Amino acid sequence: MNFRTFILGLAASFGLPWLCLIVLPAMQYQQLTPVAYDKEADGVEGMYPPAPVNGQGLLVYIREGCNQCHTQMIRPPQLGMDGWYKGWGEDQEARSAVAVRSNELRDYLSEKYALLGIQRVGPDLANFGWRAPDAAALHQHFYSPRSVHDWSTMPAYKHLYTLQKIQGPASEHALKLPRKFAPPAGYEVVPTKEADNLVKYLQSLKKDYLIPGQAAVAASPAKK
């Protein structure tokens, strides 16, 4: 075997998977566009996916490396319990009749790079928007996770908040913290713009919208 056949062998053996797994799918992906719902069949109007995620908050999520511990991907029931977890989809009932659907390519259409996640140290956030508490509760969670769960291993993102002296009436945005975690008397904690954006981003995470053409499938009970 000479130099040329060796290099050709390398190029051929690696070029094939490169072409099939990366180049062609990437070219095909560029053709992927939102699709319109059919009012008759789906019962809703507009485009699918209906709304993009909050872009400003996404930048904070990326910067802080949240995907190290939080996934954004619901797996189908044959691979994991994801779909059956309480409140992990639009249906917030205690025991929903059907599992939350797993995700598909269009769910991430508005994102440059989908943060599917590295590990699942904390809960999955794919559909967090449905179960997100109000902004004040989320801010408390970011500022001091251990004031919510004493076993939490989530870092406290204190740098997204400002500790300031109360001047005049207390700010209406100030965090209401349990006494143990509260700032010293005369001070208050207010969220920065970034913290607000992060909250808006998390509230915008809803990746289980109805897929066009699947309304009938989802509504009917499982066929025996």
Added chain:
Amino acid sequence: MQTSPAIPATDLQADNFRRAAIDKSVRGPVLFLFTNGAFWLMLSTLLGVLAGIKLVEPEFLGNCAWITYGRLQPAHINALVYGWGVQAALGVMLWIMARRSGQELKSGKSLLITAAVFWNITITVGILAIVLGKSTSIEWLEMPEFVWPVLLICFLCYAWPIARMFGRALRPEGFMVSTWYILGACFWFPWIFITANVALHCLPSLGALGAGIDAWYIHGVILLFFVPVGVGSAYYFIPKITGQPIASAQLASAGFWSLAILGGWTGMQKYMGGPLPAWMTAVGATAGVLLLIPVALVGLNHHLTTLGKHSAVAASPTLRFIFFGAMFYPVSGLVLALNSAFWTGSGLQFTQSWYAFQMVSVYGFFSMCVFGAIYYIVPRLTGCEWLSVRLIRNHFWFSVYGVGTIIIMSLVGGWQQGADFNNPDNWDQTFMNLVVNSRGYVVSRAVAWTLISFSNFMFLLHLLLMVAGLGRRSSAPTLLDHEHDDHALPTGTHA
């Protein structure tokens, strides 16, 4: 294969002069890469300790933004992969290729040093950027966008002379398997690196496909860069030190080509059950399991080559590290297969077992082989022998126990995480069970990184003393076992 005993003494001497001339020609760049790599390794292991602690006790050292887990963990991995891994690999590749091809590095030495300097500056800026909050959150590519063209050019500055040496020295009888692997690594890395960076940074938007490409990139760098360099140096040093030819040329060839054919297909199974088209993850999973074939072929070949020479493993620091590194290769294949196959992978997905795979391949396998190579190469470049048997021995044992602990604990911890997550009783619970149950495994990971930091401190110190020319002035190599059987090491193999 190597120096045959039948060669007359004058030829042997000429051979030794030729080797010394080759060593001298690559001395500067190789030592520069090794020393800087060792510093990054030290930093990376310390960050590993800190990241492990922060994952259990997030308030350790205060709530400073720079040291939250989400920034520390990527800094730890990037320092390990680009600071130590690629850098040390380039040094080993350059030296082995020069020796194997019998070519001196004719020109461009200052270009190589400059490229290495730029590599280090870029990594420093990149890792600082991650810690200061400019991370891209794309796994293994967390450093900001602007670093990749610089890294690529620096890499090519090394790949080009290595490929040239290979091309010039090509003779059918001198064509050995270790050079295939090294040339393969030179060839695959830029291809994978360009593809991933162009796709993820330059194309307008790839959504979930981007995540799949990133997973493919990580597997590609491990399987088609770190693995070839590790296997290549094992194929070079095992015959050299045991004095036995490689057991089977057919096995070697089959092992190489099956890796080349399968390596590019795997990776996307990291997101099995996710938004990617199912065939992509299925192909990745299949290849991930089929990769057991090259692993087994190479493992068998190494086993047959070292058969009956285990006393040399005890005596030679190089062979000891490479032998254990080569033993981690089958383990890494096994971990990959466990993570890839649907019936085990669904439990291990998104757990610490992913970390186990990265560490067993980058640290357990690749780094151990490179340590072995460094223990062989550096004395020949500095003209003095390693100072202390104890330092080498401690480096070895702390590394083996440390990385072994990380792998076992991360795998078992990952299994535990998966079992907790998929336990139907937890369907309406918070993540408390999962967090509390995995705590012990993360603590042991931090302890293991502490052991490894200790071992790397000794390695760095030893290496610095050698580079400063303070090693032992002796013609006898530093061996770990002084009562060893003299016949275990054939004369001339340590020339």
